[in-house]
Amino acid sequence: xxxxxxxxxxxxxxxxxxxxxxxxxxxxxxxxxxxxxxxxxxxxxxxxxxxxxxxxxxxxxxxxxxxxxxxxxxxxxxxxxxxxxxxxxxxxxxxxxxxxxxxxxxxxxxxxxxxxxxxxxxxxxxxxxxxxxxxxxxxxxxxxxxxxxxxxxxxxxxxxxxxxx
Amino acid sequence: xxxxxxxxxxxxxxxxxxxxxxxxxxxxxxxxxxxxxxxxxxxxxxxxxxxxxxxxxxxxxxxxxxxxxxxxxxxxxxxxxxxxxxxxxxxxxxxxxxxxxxxxxxxxxxxxxxxxxxxxxxxxxxxxxxxxxxxxxxxxxxxxxxxxxxxxxxxxxxxxxxxxxxxxxxxxx
Ligand SMILES: [Zn+2]
Numbered sequence: 001x002x003x004x005x006x007x008x009x010x011x012x013x014x015x016x017x018x019x020x021x022x023x024x025x026x027x028x029x030x031x032x033x034x035x036x037x038x039x040x041x042x043x044x045x046x047x048x049x050x051x052x053x054x055x056x057x058x059x060x061x062x063x064x065x066x067x068x069x070x071x072x073x074x075x076x077x078x079x080x081x082x083x084x085x086x087x088x089x090x091x092x093x094x095x096x097x098x099x100x101x102x103x104x105x106x107x108x109x110x111x112x113x114x115x116x117x118x119x120x121x122x123x124x125x126x127x128x129x130x131x132x133x134x135x136x137x138x139x140x141x142x143x144x145x146x147x148x149x150x151x152x153x154x155x156x157x158x159x160x161x162x163x164x165x
Numbered sequence: 166x167x168x169x170x171x172x173x174x175x176x177x178x179x180x181x182x183x184x185x186x187x188x189x190x191x192x193x194x195x196x197x198x199x200x201x202x203x204x205x206x207x208x209x210x211x212x213x214x215x216x217x218x219x220x221x222x223x224x225x226x227x228x229x230x231x232x233x234x235x236x237x238x239x240x241x242x243x244x245x246x247x248x249x250x251x252x253x254x255x256x257x258x259x260x261x262x263x264x265x266x267x268x269x270x271x272x273x274x275x276x277x278x279x280x281x282x283x284x285x286x287x288x289x290x291x292x293x294x295x296x297x298x299x300x301x302x303x304x305x306x307x308x309x310x311x312x313x314x315x316x317x318x319x320x321x322x323x324x325x326x327x328x329x330x331x332x333x334x335x336x337x338x
Contacts, residue, residue, distance in 0.1 A: 048338035068334070095337040101249050103335050131336065138338045 004055045007039060007097040015098055016145040019057045021080045025121030029060075033077055033119050037062050043097050048135040050142030053098050061139040065132040072132040081116035081140055083109075084125070092134050094148045104152030108134045167196060167216040169246030172228070174211035176237035178204050183211070186239075189231050190215055193224050198246060216246060254284050254304040256311055257333050258318070262326035264290060264299040272301065275321040279314055281307040304333065 008014060022029060032051075040049035040062055048063040059080045065072035088110030095103040112133040115125045128136065138148060172190075176182060183202060190197065198214030217224055225241045232239040260272055269288070276283065285304040292298030307314060315330040 044337065046337050063338070093333055093335040095335055097337065101251050103251070103253065131334065134336055135338050138336065 005039065007043065007049075007053050008055050009098045009100060010147060010149070012098075014052055014055055014057065015142070015147060017052065017057050018145050019052055019059045019143045021059050022117070025079075025117065025119065029079075030119050032056065033060065033062065036060070037075075040064075040097075046097055047131075048139045049097065050139040052142050052145075059143045061136070061143065063132065063135045063139060065135055068131050070131055071129070073126055073128065076126070077119045078114070078116040078124075078136070078139075079119065079121075081114050081136070081143075083137075083140070084113045084115050086113070087111045090130065090134075091153070092131075094134070094138060096138070096148050098142075099147060099149060102149075104148060105154075106134075106138075106148050106151045107153060108137045112136060167218050167246075168221070169198065169244050170215045170217070170221060170224075170241045171244035172211065172213045172215050173240045173242075174213075174232075174237055175208055176235065178207055178209040182209050182235070182237070185231060185235060186211065186213075186228075186237075189227050190224075193217065193227060194219060195224065198248060214244065214246060215241070252282075252284060252306055253335055254306060254333050256281070256305060256307045256314065256330060258303040258305075258314065258328070258330050259301070260303075260318070260323060260326050260328050261298060261300040264292075264297040265325075268299055268323070268326065269301060271322045272303070272318060275318050275323075276303070276305075276307070276314070279307055279309050279317060281305050281309075281314070 036049055036051060036054055039054055040046050047065050047067065048061065051058050051060040061078040061081060063078065064075040066074045086109035089107050090110045091105050091107050093103050094106045110133065111129045113125065113127050114136060115123065118124050141147070174186060187197070194217065196216035198216060200211065200213040202211045221241065221243065228239045228241060260268065283303055283305040288299065288301040290297050291300055311330040311332050315328055318328045
């Protein structure tokens, strides 16, 4: 698997592709995951990374929300992740390693149930909420060529919502 | 080497203001930087960073012609073009309640005393004509924690209002 040593940044077109599912859960995959995690940990306090951010167009994500308060699963490798169900919506501030020096408010589901495989091909299922769920949704967007920029909402419309009739 | 200007504009809101102003800037060969454009109480307002290699005086002349033609007030002032260094807010403050004089003065004096650097302030008058509701939202950087700031705001004369202060967590991934 090909990986760059540095995170690629928008407008690199590879960030806009739909990534392919992983089919071989082998040593090459695990070596790639280790490389990708190295890139994530070398960045400025990143809590997740997706394979396309290092130029690899496969459905692989690493998240680690353990540095933040609130319940989380620690370091997770999510391969071919799928959202099985979700509930609620919350606004939060996001930035992206691939879009430096920019943050924006994004609405995400509050609670998620996801299914995926780990790096050994074992099926896994996780329930998660709030910050950790936000990280996973941000990363899963990367697998479908979406950036948080596509979802940013105006601060003002969120701050001062009109009553819906 | 381009120099940067801050263009400020106010005028009665109507469709097309942004298109007309930016067309003039485009024809003058300007670059646009960061901007805030907003309708405030029936007015349309623009704060826009404009970069140009050319002559600020000539640019200002074309803008004033446009301002006269469209009944807008436009200013162009030299400004620093400091990009790619956004400070990240770590605290947000929301204050709301029955509108009265002095809310912003009291709140921001208290925040300044806390060493709070305001990065963004937005406020609106909601509610109804009979019962106006003032809502103030401030984001910025502060060395104190949210709870300490909230206590200081309440003690400093904002007891009649709803004050909430929260840490802002930016997720980078
Ligand atoms: Zn990202």
